[in-house]
Amino acid sequence: MSQEYSVKPKKNELSKTRGGLLHALIEGDQLTASRLVNTAISERWEPSSVYVHLIGHCLAEIGARWHAGDLAIATEHRATQMALRLLGNAQQAYVNGKRVGRRAVITSVEGDTHLIGGLTFADLLRFEGWDVDFLGADTPTDALVELVEKDSPDLVGLSVTVEKFIPNVSKTVRAVKRLQNPPVIVVGGELMANNPILEADFCSEDAVKAVDWVQKHFDLNESSVTLEVLLSDLGERIRRLRKDRGLSQQGLASQANVDRSYLSAVENGKQNVSFATLKGISDALDVGIAELISKEWPFG
Numbered sequence: 001m002s003q004e005y006s007v008k009p010k011k012n013e014l015s016k017t018r019g020g021l022l023h024a025l026i027e028g029d030q031l032t033a034s035r036l037v038n039t040a041i042s043e044r045w046e047p048s049s050v051y052v053h054l055i056g057h058c059l060a061e062i063g064a065r066w067h068a069g070d071l072a073i074a075t076e077h078r079a080t081q082m083a084l085r086l087l088g089n090a091q092q093a094y095v096n097g098k099r100v101g102r103r104a105v106i107t108s109v110e111g112d113t114h115l116i117g118g119l120t121f122a123d124l125l126r127f128e129g130w131d132v133d134f135l136g137a138d139t140p141t142d143a144l145v146e147l148v149e150k151d152s153p154d155l156v157g158l159s160v161t162v163e164k165f166i167p168n169v170s171k172t173v174r175a176v177k178r179l180q181n182p183p184v185i186v187v188g189g190e191l192m193a194n195n196p197i198l199e200a201d202f203c204s205e206d207a208v209k210a211v212d213w214v215q216k217h218f219d220l221n222e223s224s225v226t227l228e229v230l231l232s233d234l235g236e237r238i239r240r241l242r243k244d245r246g247l248s249q250q251g252l253a254s255q256a257n258v259d260r261s262y263l264s265a266v267e268n269g270k271q272n273v274s275f276a277t278l279k280g281i282s283d284a285l286d287v288g289i290a291e292l293i294s295k296e297w298p299f300g
């Protein structure tokens, strides 16, 4: 994911936004719900905080209240539709990651109509630069197998929410694995905490953990990030911090004791920097070196 959106909200901030969103979803107040999610995104919350810890969390709470008989089914349905719109807008706001040349097909398993968990995993992968086909819910096993045979994706993600459909997952995994050059298969959904599917390559109740596993499995983690990308990210962070502080390139260059043209090359990711230069720039920007090179954003 782009360094731009890597803020983990503070606990109290998350819980306040959750409270507001839960209320808006229950009341059918789309305007307030959109405003809360848009604010979180404009404050550069990482996608998983918005998808899982904010929207997903509110849906689970609404489900629990509906299950307990405290909410009408129509209220739950309306909240789900609102959440789908919020997620659609979030997907537009977060830019897809730089393409990594890998393809995934994600769907809920045959019979299962819950689609938000699979959609969450699909979008989190998109933000990591994957090309993703999201098929939605309840895809018949035969249709999925046919598509996988035709398109040969690198990864298939299956979502299952309702216990009685677990046998459909095993059936689907076996059918896909019988293909020539079968893809990697990841199964997700809350039930996976206690009912892992043995034939799958990875199972998890947590979409973020699954994305991590996938990135490692396909060797797409930061260790494989090139120096070029690291320097370009560093340059972008320096430029943003400089602008935040209302400094011109010349102003920062003077304070950091470097030439303006040198600083311009650094900001454009075209210049490798020594530790001494990094220290000069970080002092002038009034941030620690660790913050300057960390993924967290924004700092201070």
Ligand code: B12
Pocket: 051, 052, 055, 056, 057, 059, 060, 061, 062, 063, 064, 067, 076, 077, 080, 111, 112, 113, 114, 115, 116, 117, 118, 120, 121, 137, 157, 158, 159, 160, 161, 162, 163, 164, 186, 187, 188, 189, 190, 191, 204, 205, 206, 207, 208, 210, 211
């Ligand atoms: C919205 C909802 C619905 C909507 C679904 C709308 C839609 N298009 O998605 C509707 C109203 C259609 C619905 C129907 C039903 N539902 Co419902 N529903 C929910 C609710 C409230 C929210 C689900 C949700 O979207 N959560 C938010 C997402 C983000 O969470 P998640 O799905 O768990 O996903 C996370 C992880 O599990 C994981 N993950 C999920 N999928 C995948 C896939 C991969 C590949 C990976 C890596 C990770 C991953 O990542 C996500 C983020 O970390 C839940 C309550 C709850 N506790 O979740 C009940 C709930 C899931 N429903 C339930 C039930 C029983 C039903 C019905 C059977 C009710 C009925 N009697 O008709 C039907 C199912 C019909 C069917 N054939 O499927 C039960 C399931 C119990 C069970 N485990 O068997 C729940 C838990 C409610 C309850 N407390 O009883 N439901």
